[in-house]
Amino acid sequence: MTPPLAYLFDMDGLLLDSERIYGAVARDILVPQGFEVEAVDAFFLTMVGCSGAESVRRLEMFLGAGADVDGFNGAWHAEVAKRVGANVPLRPTVRDSVARLAGQGARMAVVTSTSGEAARRHLGGAGLLDHFEAVLGGDEVSARKPDPAPYVEAAALLGLAPDMCAAFEDSDRGITSAVHAGCRAVQVPDMRPADLPLPALGQLVAPDLATALEMVGAFAQRNVAE
Template identity: 40%
Template sequence: MLRKPVEAVLFDMDGLLIDTEAVYIDALQDAARDLGIEMSLDFCHSMIGISGRECDVMIQNFYGAAFRIDRFRERFSGHAKRRLDSHLPVKPGVVEMLDFLGGRGLRLAVATGSGRLTAERHLGKAGLIDRFAAVATRDDVENAKPAPDVYLEAARRLGVAPENCVAFEDSNVGLTAAHAAGTMAFMVPDILPPLREVRAKCLRVFEDLHEARRLLEESL
């Protein structure tokens, strides 16, 4: 199943390493209610895997030119911060996966659509940041996911060719980016299941990182 020798493993952050996506959806809907509007769950789901910068554009376009995206972003950030300051949950299987890969001497990196300050704060608070040799963020690249830029940047920072990297993603947008970068891409869905066209780009879809680790133990 692994087409090339594996030299490194690249991870998305939100929804894969850290259980933040549900928190962000709640914060989006709370911010909308603060401003006297409703934001549907379907619209929130359409932003999963999309960077904050691009989400702002989507929200502005959806609600129109008169919508105060700055006020919305302020309310959203406040709601999200209060929730995440009280509890920043790590997804099941993360620690065991990182222990296993580290024991095999593989280089590890994060390739996230979040900005650098958010990524470093969340990875640090979750006790994960020292596990990674590199962290590539939305701030480090020209194009956000589903473009491959952040995965290419993560591989570049590790000094490993993308085709010798395994990538783990939880979202359809992220998996599309990892596949476009030429990595050996796996999906561990968080909130949304893989689309048919995205599933075709995965080497495999796992229930969680425990299952993914067990397969890698047999393959590496």
């Protein structure tokens, strides 16, 4: 299998184990206000992969009429940033996989719904930022996932067509964006409702990033050499 010319990665839930922090902070804020833990957890799973605007819309529906959505959203993201800044957890196999690609001279970029400034800060805190040629945030694209624009525009930043790139996503919205952009796409599911089937988009599915990279032939050249 011919390896892709570049590798495009989602961030939250794919590289960084930050989705669980978002969920924990939501519980810490909402449960003392009378919301049930189970209801908060179930609602949060519907938020994974959403853009900022879509998150606000869903929060308005969940919190109810008269709720201070902006106040909650501000406190939520501030506490998440604090916790992630103190300790940026990675998803399994990520550090070794990204380092191995970097050692091969692979071209890599991050394509995330998080703002570009926050994404670069979080990746820097995780010790990953220097491996990426570009980081494209949700506030730096013409349209957000599940629109294909983020992956089309990330590939263009590298001077490539999307079909020359492999893309890796955990969320359904993200994998929809990657597939419709034309990337060789692999979904590595993380936090999602247990009874929700994966979208049937023709994507590959892997249990972790290392396996996903093997599926697209990322380490083929090194394996031959070994």
